[in-house]
Amino acid sequence: MRKFMALFGKELGSAFLSPLGYVTVAVFMSATGWTFLQAVQAQEGSRMQLETMHAISVLIWMPVFITVICMRLFAEEKRVGTIETLLTTSVRDVTVVLAKYFGAMAFVLIGLGAAWASLPLLVLHAPDVEAVDGGALLGAGIILVLVALCCTSIGVLVSMLTRNQIVAAISCFWAICVPLMITPLMQTLPYVRQEVLDRLSVEQHILLYTGGILQAPPAVFYLTITAFMLFAAVRVLESRRWI
């Protein structure tokens, strides 16, 4: 556990040692705030909940935010060569992957938390805005965390496959977009039932959770992808020892 905490602390700390971490969170908050404003103006008079619109605004910028965080996780270590010093200590490969994942996830949660908290703060200071539903807000937070868990694990895996940060960034972005865009992608395929699309759609999951229906299948779906991606990441890291 000591080794895990050392790596976790280093990973989280390094995000705040340079201005990159602060700038990333600030840009993410600004972008989600602007998107939310545009969505509210565009959807004026519609029946869509404020919480749902806010969650979708955060979701739109999540791939970019997570890409910026994940692209350097392993790619930078490989480029500089510190992966060699890291993996020649007595720390296990699974510890390295998990510590980096949770370090990145902690930073993602800080960004998400800041963006998520902007809605209750807005309601608190803007008397014209009708009060938001606490349960819906909590549901939105839960589903966003689940999606973030999944996307960050994809980012960890993709970052491990290359030593070039630009390649890692582009690959990360598109790989993270796949689960978020799974519904439009599958709609192009023939013979796909609407029921299947609804079960896989992130938008549907957000609608469910902000509507107060905390179903288990979406959570299982995202956690399964997360577990698979982290397992694959550990295997990729171990592959240097394969004969």
Added chain:
Amino acid sequence: MFCEHEVCEIYDLEYGDPVVGQGECDGFLGGTLDVCGTHSLLWCCLFWIGRTMVLQAIDDTTMIRVQEASRCFGRHVAVQDISFDVRKGEIVGLLGPNGAGKTTTLRMLAGFLRPSAGRVYIDGVDGYDGDEDVRNRVGYLPENTPLYGDMRVHEYLRFRGRLKGMHRRELRKRLDAVLVSCDLRDRSRSLIRTLSKGYRQRVGIADCLLQDPPCLILDEPTIGLDPNQIRQVRTLIQSLAESHTILLSTHILSEAELLCDRVMIMNRGAIIAADTPNALAGLRQGGEQVVAEVRGPAEAIQAAVGELPDIQDATFTKLADGWLRVCFMGQGQGEGRMQLYALLCRHRWDLRLLRAEVRHLEDIFAALTEEGGSEEGAHA
């Protein structure tokens, strides 16, 4: 040692792995041992304990043992079937041209790469199948000393110590010690990215020393440094040699001659020569290059020298002041020189210079590696 059970698991005597699966028990077989399933756990434990004791008993003085290790990357064979030992307290240099397999060998020893075939032992423990703490017995400095530039020196060393599983109190004590021994006290609060290459190298070596491992593996520790920094790092390595076993790779042959008790020359993934630097210097030439300046009748001197049995490849050059320069390959331990001296005395010819040229490791290195490793060198 026979078992009454019919179905047994058969274990390899050397490694304790099940090699045959299940079969009928008939006691000890050549190289395998039948162990009934109910006792397999006990036998496995006994095997591992016995194997560890045997390995330690083989040679208590060996720190690194490489047995027929190979490493392939796809179809490319980077290291092929190398075997060597490094005794405790030795400094051994690994020399070779680029792509010879030095870094791959060191990475296998450090635990970064697994050998495709063969075994690597550190202090009697298998580098891969042994316990994980075997890596704590090795301090590894990779090529170009990769460090986290946005950390401060003391932060980095503390992080590395925690990563190596050191306790807080022990870490604090060792941190102070390595900062002193690597002369980093004044720079402990500097950002690593602001340090000169020499200081970065010191930070890398300080990291290696944090747990005070008995064995240090240094991959080109002086590459890219200026002469002053090279001297400083060399002095540091020499000071560490008193209490550590050191295996280092280098391109600087004079450095290997200066630092190492023994050198191994690698080429195309194989060790083509291994011995002390002095012994290697005499390995290829089979004698010595001698230069002499004599005065007398040139034709008579040429004829007489040509008849001496231990002098070969003699060349004669007339100098401007009338003296004759004779260069030749002398056989044995100075026999050629002695025969020439006796010849000159006998004919009362003058002699003003008689010198055996010292052959450096550079010559041996060039001779061995330019041959492409086709010729078998001496293996220690």
